Amino acid sequence: MGRLAKQLLPFFSLIFVIVLWSILDTSGNFLTFRNFQNVLMRSTPNMIIAAGMTYVIITAGIDLSVGSLLAFCGMIGSLTMLLISGGTWEQIAGGKPVELTAIAMMAGTMSSILAGGLCGLANGMLITRLKLAPFIVTLGAMSIFRGASYLMNHSKSYAVSDYEWLDMGEVTILSSFHIPSSVLLMIIVLLIAGFILKYTRFGRYTYAIGSNVQTAFHAGVNVKGVLVATYTMTGAPTGLAAMIITSRASGPQPTAGLMLELDIIAAVIIGGCSPSGGRGSILGTIVGTLLIQFLRNGLTMLKVEANVQLVVVGAIIILAVTADQIATKRES
Amino acid sequence: MTPQTGQLHMEKILKVFGPVTALKNATFSTRPGTVHALCGENGAGKSTLMKILSGVYQPDGGKIVMDDREIEFKNPGQALDAGISMLYQELDLAEDLTVYENIFLGNELISRIPLVVNRREMISRTAELCRQNGFDIQPTAMIKSLTLGQCQIVELLKALMRKAKIIVMDEPTSSLTESEAQRLFKIVKDLRTQGLTIIYISHRMEEVIQLADDISVLRDGEIVATGSLADMNISTIVKHMVGRELDDFFPPRHTKIGEIYFQAIGLKSNEGVQEVSFDVRRGEIVGMAGLVGAGRTEVARTIFGLQQLTAGHMKLDNKPVKIKHPSDAIKKGIALLTEDRKRSGLCTILPCSWNMTLPNYTQINMKYFLKLSKERQLCEKFGQKVSVKWSHPNAPANSLSGGNQQKILVGRWLMANSEFMIFDEPTRGIDIGAKKEIYHLLNELAAENKAILFISSELPELFGVCDRILVMRRGRLVGDLKTQETTPEKVMHLAAVEE
Numbered sequence: 153m154g155r156l157a158k159q160l161l162p163f164f165s166l167i168f169v170i171v172l173w174s175i176l177d178t179s180g181n182f183l184t185f186r187n188f189q190n191v192l193m194r195s196t197p198n199m200i201i202a203a204g205m206t207y208v209i210i211t212a213g214i215d216l217s218v219g220s221l222l223a224f225c226g227m228i229g230s231l232t233m234l235l236i237s238g239g240t241w242e243q244i245a246g247g248k249p250v251e252l253t254a255i256a257m258m259a260g261t262m263s264s265i266l267a268g269g270l271c272g273l274a275n276g277m278l279i280t281r282l283k284l285a286p287f288i289v290t291l292g293a294m295s296i297f298r299g300a301s302y303l304m305n306h307s308k309s310y311a312v313s314d315y316e317w318l319d320m321g322e323v324t325i326l327s328s329f330h331i332p333s334s335v336l337l338m339i340i341v342l343l344i345a346g347f348i349l350k351y352t353r354f355g356r357y358t359y360a361i362g363s364n365v366q367t368a369f370h371a372g373v374n375v376k377g378v379l380v381a382t383y384t385m386t387g388a389p390t391g392l393a394a395m396i397i398t399s400r401a402s403g404p405q406p407t408a409g410l411m412l413e414l415d416i417i418a419a420v421i422i423g424g425c426s427p428s429g430g431r432g433s434i435l436g437t438i439v440g441t442l443l444i445q446f447l448r449n450g451l452t453m454l455k456v457e458a459n460v461q462l463v464v465v466g467a468i469i470i471l472a473v474t475a476d477q478i479a480t481k482r483e484s
Numbered sequence: 485m486t487p488q489t490g491q492l493h494m495e496k497i498l499k500v501f502g503p504v505t506a507l508k509n510a511t512f513s514t515r516p517g518t519v520h521a522l523c524g525e526n527g528a529g530k531s532t533l534m535k536i537l538s539g540v541y542q543p544d545g546g547k548i549v550m551d552d553r554e555i556e557f558k559n560p561g562q563a564l565d566a567g568i569s570m571l572y573q574e575l576d577l578a579e580d581l582t583v584y585e586n587i588f589l590g591n592e593l594i595s596r597i598p599l600v601v602n603r604r605e606m607i608s609r610t611a612e613l614c615r616q617n618g619f620d621i622q623p624t625a626m627i628k629s630l631t632l633g634q635c636q637i638v639e640l641l642k643a644l645m646r647k648a649k650i651i652v653m654d655e656p657t658s659s660l661t662e663s664e665a666q667r668l669f670k671i672v673k674d675l676r677t678q679g680l681t682i683i684y685i686s687h688r689m690e691e692v693i694q695l696a697d698d699i700s701v702l703r704d705g706e707i708v709a710t711g712s713l714a715d716m717n718i719s720t721i722v723k724h725m726v727g728r729e730l731d732d733f734f735p736p737r738h739t740k741i742g743e744i745y746f747q748a749i750g751l752k753s754n755e756g757v758q759e760v761s762f763d764v765r766r767g768e769i770v771g772m773a774g775l776v777g778a779g780r781t782e783v784a785r786t787i788f789g790l791q792q793l794t795a796g797h798m799k800l801d802n803k804p805v806k807i808k809h810p811s812d813a814i815k816k817g818i819a820l821l822t823e824d825r826k827r828s829g830l831c832t833i834l835p836c837s838w839n840m841t842l843p844n845y846t847q848i849n850m851k852y853f854l855k856l857s858k859e860r861q862l863c864e865k866f867g868q869k870v871s872v873k874w875s876h877p878n879a880p881a882n883s884l885s886g887g888n889q890q891k892i893l894v895g896r897w898l899m900a901n902s903e904f905m906i907f908d909e910p911t912r913g914i915d916i917g918a919k920k921e922i923y924h925l926l927n928e929l930a931a932e933n934k935a936i937l938f939i940s941s942e943l944p945e946l947f948g949v950c951d952r953i954l955v956m957r958r959g960r961l962v963g964d965l966k967t968q969e970t971t972p973e974k975v976m977h978l979a980a981v982e983e
């Protein structure tokens with residue numbers, strides 16, 4: 153398989169999946185504007201997180217903690233919102249409704265992003281300062297963040313049902329075109345991530361580190377700094393995605409994002425990132441994420457149960473990695 | 485398996501890589517019991533032809549006949565079984581394994597208990613083989629602790645252990661010192677008398693003349709000359725290689741030497757540098773000679789902030805400088821062209837252009853944001869300067885031939901436009917025409933008032949381009965000689981002999 157063929161593979165797979173579902177779906181629900189809109193909405197949080205994950209995987213790292221971090225950030229953001237709106241501890245813990253002020257919602261959203269960024273920073277620091285494997289550090293962090301989300305309110309959620317605008321608040325563009333705010337946020341994140349990766353020195357450094365750390369170091373790259381930044385750049389968008397999901401579900405769930413890391417990593421790798429580093433693009437990640445979402449959407453529509461979906465996604469990851477390995481071997 | 489087999493004939497071999505035709509109708513034969521030299525410019529197709537022989541690549545046309553039987557290798561394993569071993573140009577050892585593990589990789593000796601490897605036997609056989617050939621290598625040493633020269637020897641041991649009939653050596657001496665190379669030549673001659681065929685790729689004409697019985701010259705994927713060495717001399721070979729005569733091999737040196745620019749005062753490092761003091765003036769090319777392990781590369785690494793300075797200090801333009809990290813060195817205008825392009829020089833899967841600009845974003849005015857079209861222009865310009873042969877500046881670095889990869893690195897540091905440049909074996913694996921160009925480039929850089937430190941294991945080139953030659957032995961500087969007032973014999977003597 154040539155390099156070009158490999159780059160086009162995700163696109164063709166996406167088209168293949170869409171065509172396949174259109175044929176298999178007898179209800180006529182799949183090939184509708186509404187369903188596509190639905191898939192797009194569902195993929196917003198994943199896209200946002202996957203954009204950061206792309207950087208981490210290009211440096212040959214991995215972040216397994218994003219699913220748990222999503223839950224943790226949702227809890228932190230909601231708690232901040234409630235506290236700033238003047239809720240008492242009893243009200244908050246008991247799930248009593250508190251009227252949210254606009255300032256509080258803003259602050260809550262910000263604090264979630266900040267918390268995500270700080271947690272990513274911590275991951276990055278542990279990996280670079282203590283020279284631990286990313287896999288181990290983020291595996292530990294995955295458990296820590298999940299535990300912390302449960303501990304925050306005795307395994308219960310917080311009541312923030314007024315917090316809706318981040319997901320469905322409509323933004324009007326060009327006076328007539330309405331777009332949900334979460335979709336707009338996703339587009340902004342993807343554009344920024346794509347730009348940095350392709351058009352900045354920093355983007356080049358991530359590729360160089362993933363391809364050959366030694367070379368990068370010899371060329372004067374601040375390897376540790378870049379690595380810490382990539383984990384931070386995965387954490388902060390996770391905080392944003394957490395608030396979109398909180399807003400969508402009218403409250404944070406300590407169980408949110410269970411196994412989410414699977415979908416994210418699968419999407420990024422299917423999109424052409426090599427787990428051994430040095431390859432990948434944001435466009436690929438977008439296609440990869442859509443592919444996973446359409447896959448799940450179609451399987452759900454065909455009434456395939458969730459557990460089977462897990463098996464399918466797992467198998468697809470292994471397939472994608474195998475394809476990458478074969479292509480890499482061919483080249484050397 | 486009688487040793488008199490191994491008659492090889494490769495006929496009309498064709499190999500295409502996407503838009504690049506690496507080999508077109510290359511026909512090549514060897515006789516058992518001879519050393520057959522394969523010469524050609526960078527990118528002529530030498531490595532590709534040999535990788536086809538050793539099963540790494542499959543030809544797109546043509547056939548291979550060995551001992552009157554047509555053979556076809558799907559992978560290197562099959563070629564090894566058929567008695568063909570290759571020492572690759574880009575060393576190919578498992579870094580985290582030991583010497584003996586590499587030698588027996590995929591071919592482990594099994595002890596009496598099934599599935600359990602016989603460590604002791606493998607170690608003792610490795611040690612035995614080292615002893616027979618006079619190599620000083622610990623069988624249990626880790627590959628990553630070895631120098632390049634030592635790695636090369638491990639590769640050779642691997643082939644010897646496999647009892648190959650045909651051994652292909654792709655530029656084996658490019659990382660060896662004079663004495664190691666001499667030892668290799670002796671082994672090659674021994675192997676020849678044992679009836680083996682050695683296919684020997686080299687850019688060093690003296691070696692070819694000294695070793696080969698037969699010679700074939702590749703140009704642009706075709707064999708343009710083949711025959712007995714007795715019928716050819718260096719200049720006819722070179723003419724076949726480059727298609728024209730080559731004169732003015734070394735440039736005339738008459739640049740004005742200026743003020744002292746770089747000064748090392750009592751440099752000391754835990755990794756093999758002991759109180760080294762020297763200076764380099766503006767407009768001066770200072771050579772550094774020594775054997776492998778003499779500490780030349782270590783001096784360069786210490787200056788560049790790659791290993792810790794435990795004592796001593798450095799001055800640039802008479803001002804003390806502190807360098808803790810390569811980025812400090814680059815900021816201060818120091819460049820280091822590493823000797824080990826695969827480990828620390830290139831990001832092989834990334835485009836050539838990215839490799840060229842990697843340390844230079846500040847220099848080329850792209851401190852934060854890149855300008856892709858300008859980047860491309862710059863890479864084309866510097867690519868032309870070092871006459872690299874690529875299908876496109878954005879082709880991945882590993883799609884280039886070895887010598888062209890080296891040119892990418894030279895281009896990178898030319899682009900850096902540093903005031904003090906350290907070149908560690910810059911002509912490693914570069915063909916004779918391009919070597920000449922690099923010497924001329926060094927000369928031009930000196931004429932632009934840069935200070936240059938030129939580390940090399942090839943004395944002729946040191947004598948050809950340097951104003952002064954520093955000699956190192958065991959981490960110490962043992963000589964600082966004006967080129968005009970010394971001789972290669974004297975330098976060799978200083979480098980090798982203990983007082």
Ligand SMILES: Nc1ncnc2c1ncn2[C@@H]1O[C@H](COP(=O)(O)OP(=O)(O)OP(=O)(O)O)[C@@H](O)[C@H]1O
Nearest residue numbers: 501506526527528529530531532883884885886887
């Ligand atoms: N994997 C590859 N993909 C694309 N092109 C390749 C690949 N390998 C080699 N080539 C091209 O084939 C040509 C011949 O390369 P080869 O490595 O055989 O040259 P060489 O004669 O060994 O040169 P050198 O002296 O520099 O080692 C070059 O133009 C090179 O760019």
Ligand SMILES: [Mg+2]
Nearest residue numbers: 531573885886
């Ligand atoms: Mg070669």
